[in-house]
Amino acid sequence: MNRNLILSFVLCLFSLATIAQEVAVYPTNWWVGMKNPRVQLMVHGKDIGKGQITIAPYPGVKLEKVQKAENPNYVFLDLLISPSAKPGQLSIQCSPEGKKQKIFYPLNARRAGKGTAFAQGVTSSDLVYLLIPDRFSNGDPSNDRIAGLRDQSLNRDSIFHRHGGDIKGIINHLDYLDDMGVTALWPLPVWENNMPDRTEHGYAITNHYKVEPRLGTNDDYKALANALHKRGMKLIQDIVYNHTGLYHFFVQDKPMKDWLHEWPTYTNTTYKDQAIFDPYAAPSDRKRMLDGWFTPQMPDLNHGNPFVANFLIQHAIWSVEEFGVDGYRIDTYIYNDLDFMNRCNKALLEEYPKLSIFGETWVHGVPNQSYFCENSLNLPFKSNLPATTDFQTLFYGIQETLTRPFGWTDGVNKLYTTTAQDFMYKDPTRQVIFLDNHDLARFYSVIGEDTAKYKVALSWLLTFRGVPQLYYGNELLMTGFTNPDGWVRLDFKGGWANDSVNKFTASGRTAKENDIFNHIRKLARYRKNSTALKTGKFMQYVPEDGVYVYFRYDNNQTIMCVLNQNTADKTIDPQRFVERVKGFRKGKDIVTDTEYDLGTKMQLRPMSLLVLELKN
Secondary structure: OOHHHHHHHHHHHHHHOOOOOOOEEEOOOEEOOOOOOEEEEEEEOOOHHHOOEEEOOEOOEEEEEEEEOOOOOEEEEEEEEOOOOOOEEEEEEEOHHHOOEEEEEEEEOOOOOOOOOOOOOOOOOOOEEEEOHHHHOOOOHHHOOOOOOOOOOOOOOOOOOOOOOOHHHHHOOHHHHHHHOOOEEEEOOOEEOOOOOOOOOOOOOOEEEEEOOOOOOHHHHHHHHHHHHHOOOEEEEEEOOOEOOOOOHHHHOOOOOOOEOOOOOOOEOOOOOHHHHOOOOOHHHHHHHHHOEOEOOEOEEOOOOHHHHHHHHHHHHHHHHHHOOOEEEEOOHHHOOHHHHHHHHHHHHHHOOOOEEEEOOOOOOHHHHHHOOOEOOOOOOOOOOOEEEOHHHHHHHHHHHHHOOOOOOOOHHHHHHHHHHHHHEOOHHHOEEEOOOOOOOOHHHHOOOOHHHHHHHHHHHOOOOOEEEEEOOHHHOOOOOOOOHHHHOOOOOOOOOOOOOOOOOHHHOOHHHHHHHHHHHHHHHHHHOOHHHHHOEEEEOOOEOOEEEEEEEOOOOEEEEEEEOOOOOEEEOHHHHHHHHOOOOEEEEOOOOOEEEOOOOEEEOOOEEEEEEEEO
16 A cells, blocks of 8 residues: 555544544633733534533623534634633533533733733844754653653664653753853744654644643743743744644544645645745646645645634744743744735734744745745735745855855855845844754754864854854754754753763863854853844945955944955955944954954955954
């Protein structure tokens, strides 16, 4: 039997199965005093739709509508919660199979500040640290295996199995991140992934309201958010709207026939973003791109179904209010229904105006990328997504600079040209810039493990426009190529009690690793207090002879960045950059404290990036 037939057979069994379980309500709780007074509850339980369902009288709360689904195991309740409603418990009364049952549903008081004391947003003033919870640190070995879950693997010698890292392990090392200059943490998704295998990444969610038990509990996740906020740090949640895990309860027991995008035979997405905005695109190509499944294990959710849309939007809002999330990274943004995404982004920002949202847009070309976020282009579709993950300055910018010789359009000229296209974005300073992530080859490997090039890349990351993002292990010279992706998802040494070395400490790192760690730390900590690097303007000059100069500046400070991509010394005359150096006599190297005289020609080391604070 081929894979397509097997998958169809499995889904058919799921659709026909009656799931015996307790009655559950999603969202699991809600709040009084929300800006949007409406919430739609999904009630799930065996034959719940065959009986009557009501709520007991509750001041300020009205049951506007009861909507029964095609599947009798679901009922949707539309509630209107007036501003006068007080915190308490709703009593939901139902009678599946003629048996009366009460469900007490919590209506909580909102967090203090109502979206201003939290949901702070992650901006160009921050330094983001991306990590994989399963691969970072094991703070609680008792949850390494959980009885009853499908994936019982636990083998640190395998790149495909679980390793035991968890939320408590992250909390244990927040001092390390804080000391390095990190201000925002982005863990891969933390929600339950009750799948048969490859559960370490977290992107095949099987319950949106339950933290993956091998990572901890909902209380542990809340403790992480609180610990970050106490340090003045922020939490980014990785969210997945496009798809879910094959073993999600609402895939195994679908509420209605159009809950998913399903095809006569298994149909994968084409991964071709061009079909979305191509004026000549065939409609069938566009449909396959948007409605095809990401993988056979990740069913594609139908955002055109209003119940699906409400479920996803409410989960996003619930996460912010429940845990104090400060920003969202949206997985596989380009595969979502974009009208739905506009609705979702709008709902979040209306409730939490400072919340930051950026979408993963693994596309090729600034026009492609700008289409999916707020832009200056006159197009029929206008996205309201504030920012994206900036693959363009990586692929066609710093990577080209450090892997190809200088030429009219090559080397650092590629970075210059790509940056010149920032006019397409409404606000390019919101773009999240990076060197690598959990899906890409480690940048240190890409550049041939050349530490001089690596320092250039790191200096660029911490001084360029946008929101800089490190990937765990960047500071440790971690290596690996994505063949397969597990090789770029190795453990952080020292995160497990029996590790032979502890890279969280200077004594556990090699001299070369400490050199890179200290390079990042020096720039990151300086950046925390640099108005020019955090929020300043950007000006760049045409590269000449392999030398590229850009400035970050405001009324308080001017930073001059001089990148020499050549393997030989170069000399430049600072007076060529008169618009920005006028009025300054010296420049102090932020990393080495060396001073340069701006009145004379400057000697540049091979393959280097000088970061100079200009002085009178």
